[in-house]
Amino acid sequence: MSEKKSRYFIRTFGCQMNESDSERISGMLGQTGAVKAERPEDADLVIVNTCAVREKSEAKLFSYLGRLAQLKKEKNLRIAVVGCVAQLRGWELLEKKAAVDFVLGPDNTAELISLVQEEAAEKHVSTSWTKEWHETSPGLIQRDSPVSAYVTVMEGCDNFCAYCVVPYTRGREKYRPLRSILGEVHDLARKGYLEAQLLGQNVNSYQDPDSGKPFTELLRAVATVEGIEWIRFLTSHPKNFRPEIAEAMAGIRKVCRQLHLPLQSGSNAVLKRMKRGYTREEYLNIISRLRSLMPGIGLSTDIIVGLPGETDQDFEETVEVLRQVRFINIFSFRYSPRPMTAASRLEDSVPKVTKQRRLEEIQRVQKDIQLEDHRRLVGQTMRVLCLGHGQKTPHLFSGRNAGNQVVNFRSDEDSTGRFVEVRITGFGPFSLLGEKTI
Ligand code: SF4
Structure with a gap:
């Protein structure tokens, strides 16, 4: 050099x-x-x-x-x-x-x-792929946040959902050894991180390559690391979200009461064409189970509108699920064909304007749900992990509660990297606003 x-x-x-x-x-x-x-x-x-x-x-x-x-x-x-x-x-x-x-x-x-x-x-x-996990030294990662850290636990995906290019870009699933994940989490705790977000395309199918231990054991092991107070994980897949994962979440105090569980569509016909491997009823059963084990859990999801052959009735069924579940947040997209995928071989039959109309409709419904649910939180006090300055306004900080809602709050002192209690005084569709009480 x-x-x-x-x-x-x-x-x-x-x-x-x-x-x-x-x-x-x-x-x-x-x-x-x-x-x-x-x-x-x-x-x-x-x-x-x-x-x-x-x-x-x-x-x-x-x-x-x-x-x-x-x-x-x-x-x-x-x-x-x-x-x-x-x-x-x-x-x-x-x-x-x-x-x-x-x-x-x-x-x-x-x-x-x-x-x-x-x-x-x-x-x-x-562009060659490696089948084995290739470890990089976690000590070298330059993280953007001093509070909450991403920890990759697996990569790739074996699911081949009909619309998704990920198995062709990230390859088949490979899992990071549990001992190196724990090494990284201990290192984070020593550096003062309070939150670890376990990442992978399909984390629920995790298996330690050395011992075969499943995802639930990974959660339990990470929870033993002193200093790490909150654990989140994504992305989950309803097909791989076994009952014992919900039970493990409920039994581990440090696992945040929050789950991102991609639904994609509320229509069984569309889910089948998507090759998602679950029905609307199975999805809703998981949600009921999660809520009975962890009342108040924050749920978010992904929705795709306009898959080839999606009818108005199919779309309405997706809207119904949104109204029924009342997610705290959704990520919604218009379908677009991707190379090599099964769906790209089908005729892209839903006109662009229909896809756009459905996307806008779903976003409008969801926005109303979020506004209504946020309104109910006014006056409540909640624990928030402060992640830093939210905007350029002095004394305005931003963080997340355990349910993964964004909470902006006023405080006279810099609370970055600390848990604070915030009393909710206002809201918008995508965030809550409050005052720090402790
Ligand atoms: S949508 Fe998710 S589960 Fe399906 S193939 Fe893509 S990465 Fe895998």
Whole structure:
């Protein structure tokens, strides 16, 4: 490496797994002496960590790469595309976007280190998969939050839902050894972290590769780490969400009373075409069980509207489930065909305007539910983990309660990294507002 420190900028698209991967990449590059830049204009390497889950996310990537290509005309810049689109498109990306220098799939990002150290001038594409878990040193991860940390416990997915490209971009499931997960969680506790969020595409199917211990044992083991007070996990799958997982959650004090459980559709016909492996009734049974074990549990979900063949009646059944369950939050999307998936071989039969109308309808219904439920919380006092300044207003902080609702609150002192009691005084559709009492 030259004397002058290399400066890199990372732009992350997509889910928490990608955010976590970007923190890991920052850690690796930090080891080479490279320094993080706040803007691409100040960097000599821009890493774009990509998401392939929807057509729209790929379109956003291509537009961003267009802007970087302009910047590259003005200054010496190398561009690395990493993550799911890198895996999916490989060399095609270099053909379409000549400004890109390196293309690295999710299992190949460690190669960035040698590419940076050697100041590689050649174009480079690497998209091979490893079957085994590849451990990076958790001590090197440069985390964005000093309070709540992502801990990857597995990667990949064996489910092949009909609309989903993830098994083709992240590969088959592989599990991280329990001892290294625990090593990372102990390290977090020593650094003062209070919350660990266990991440994976399908965490419920976790099995320790050394002992075969299942996900429930992982939860119990993480809960033994002193200093870590709250544990969350995602993503769960209703098909793999066995009754003992709900029982383990209820029995472990540190596991937050919160679950993200993707429904995708409330219609059995659509769920079948999606190859989700459960029915609406089975999904609702899980919800009832969770609520009987943990009254007040915060539930969130994912919804896709407009899968090929989705009728108005199918859509109405999804809306009914939303009204019945009253999720605290949903992530809703219009279906778009993704390469290699089973659904992409079906005719994309629902017109774009119908998909858009259904998306808006579902978001309107959900917004009303959230407003009504938030209104009922006014006057209540709740425990909140303060994650930092929410907005630029002085004395306004932001955190989450155990149910994973966003709580913004006023406080005269900086409460970042502490549990506080907040009395709710107001609300919006997506967050609660309150005053710190303790
Ligand atoms: S469970 Fe289905 S939707 Fe989730 S990552 Fe796997 S294939 Fe995709």
